[in-house]
Amino acid sequence: xxxxxxxxxxxxxxxxxxxxxxxxxxxxxxxxxxxxxxxxxxxxxxxxxxxxxxxxxxxxxxxxxxxxxxxxxxxxxxxxxxxxxxxxxxxxxxxxxxxxxxxxxx
Numbered sequence: 001x002x003x004x005x006x007x008x009x010x011x012x013x014x015x016x017x018x019x020x021x022x023x024x025x026x027x028x029x030x031x032x033x034x035x036x037x038x039x040x041x042x043x044x045x046x047x048x049x050x051x052x053x054x055x056x057x058x059x060x061x062x063x064x065x066x067x068x069x070x071x072x073x074x075x076x077x078x079x080x081x082x083x084x085x086x087x088x089x090x091x092x093x094x095x096x097x098x099x100x101x102x103x104x105x106x
Contacts, residue, residue, distance in 0.1 A: 007049040021049065028053070035086045 012021055028039035037060075041052040058064070061079060065071065071079065 007051075009044065009047060009049055012049060025051065033090070035089065 007021070012018060025039065025042055028037065032038070037056055038054045039051060040054075041050075043050045
């Protein structure tokens with residue numbers, strides 16, 4: 001039998017993550033980008049909240065950080081640079097996959 005992780009609604013409430021979960025669902029439902037995980041389906045019952053997404057080995061950054069407690073300076077710098085690079089692509093500053101700079105006028 002295959003086990004799938006799901007969020008227990010009492011845990012979401014206890015950890016004060018209701019707004020975070022709502023925002024995540026809203027954003028992921030509206031975007032389609034290679035840097036973001038795809039959200040295919042959501043459902044909830046009395047006990048659990050289900051969100052069917054792409055499989056990502058290693059999980060997501062927030063859970064990884066929570067399990068580690070804190071990152072070393074090198075690890076923090078790595079993830080910060082990855083986020084900055086992704087934001088640069090989203091804003092149109094870099095054209096993936098070649099990495100060529102766009103010429104923007106302000």
